[in-house]
Amino acid sequence: MAENPPDITGQHLADCVERFRAVRPHVHCITNSVAQHFTANVLLAAGATPSMTIAAEEITDFVNMADALLINLGTMDGERIRAVDLAVAAASQGQKPWALDPVFVQASPIRLALAQKLLASTPTLVRCNKGEYDALFPGDATPAAGTTIALTGKTDLVRNASGSVTLSNGSPLMDRVTTMGCALNALAIGFLAVEDDHLLATSAALGLFALAGEKAEQKADGPGTFVPHFLDALATLSHKDIAEGINLS
Numbered sequence: 001m002a003e004n005p006p007d008i009t010g011q012h013l014a015d016c017v018e019r020f021r022a023v024r025p026h027v028h029c030i031t032n033s034v035a036q037h038f039t040a041n042v043l044l045a046a047g048a049t050p051s052m053t054i055a056a057e058e059i060t061d062f063v064n065m066a067d068a069l070l071i072n073l074g075t076m077d078g079e080r081i082r083a084v085d086l087a088v089a090a091a092s093q094g095q096k097p098w099a100l101d102p103v104f105v106q107a108s109p110i111r112l113a114l115a116q117k118l119l120a121s122t123p124t125l126v127r128c129n130k131g132e133y134d135a136l137f138p139g140d141a142t143p144a145a146g147t148t149i150a151l152t153g154k155t156d157l158v159r160n161a162s163g164s165v166t167l168s169n170g171s172p173l174m175d176r177v178t179t180m181g182c183a184l185n186a187l188a189i190g191f192l193a194v195e196d197d198h199l200l201a202t203s204a205a206l207g208l209f210a211l212a213g214e215k216a217e218q219k220a221d222g223p224g225t226f227v228p229h230f231l232d233a234l235a236t237l238s239h240k241d242i243a244e245g246i247n248l249s
Helices: 010-023 036-046 059-065 078-093 109-119 130-136 172-176 180-192 198-219 223-236 239-245
Strands: 026-030 049-051 068-072 098-101 125-128 148-151 156-160 163-167
Touching: 010 180, 010 198, 010 239, 026 036, 026 059, 026 078, 026 180, 036 049, 036 180, 036 223, 059 078, 068 078, 068 180, 078 098, 078 109, 098 109, 098 180, 109 130, 125 130, 125 180, 125 198, 130 148, 148 198, 156 198, 163 198, 172 198, 172 223, 180 198, 198 223, 198 239
Parallel strands: 026 049, 026 068, 068 098, 098 125, 125 148
Antiparallel strands: 148 156, 156 163
8 A cells, every 4th residue: 555645725625525426426325224225315415326226136237327336234134135135246247346345244253254255356445444444454464455444433544555544523323323333335426427537536535525514414403313414515505615614534
């Protein structure tokens, strides 16, 4: 991994968000049952098109139609597991970006084994928290050269072979709304479908998401009112808001 961060500015992130909104990528999501509704709303609010089927009979057709794919391991039921291999094969054959969300892999050997198998297929993006990262990359093992890692927490670290970026926006209320991380992964892989610089694309997605959380907190009374304000912010943050509001280093 390169140690020195590239010259990515708030202006670059804001430009990337504008391209995303203009292109309106289609993201197909194999995600957990709790996350489907919120993830779809996040993608729509940000300007993307979601689809959610997990039926093995049609999953290849949906991935072929989409611009990007999300694999989320939050619900490990048989139907989703059967769909995963077909979806990843279709994305790989179509040279489409796909993301792995290794939800709670530290809690289940079966879940961890599936995530490790998927890593061998070189996901374009892995977004995880520290516990998931430590389980998936023991001893800080090096991810494949074609994979971008987004390690999220109080600050977010994005890194790949070209460098690293640290972002420090967000709101404590984001931790009190379920499936925020799941939705973030779907949003981020959509950005990788419209921007070839994956470090920039991932940073723009994480920055937009966290900045929307900050803006929503200013109007919310608690987690219940936070969600609609958050969706509104994803849709309405201006180029200037993004260029000047995202804290990165």
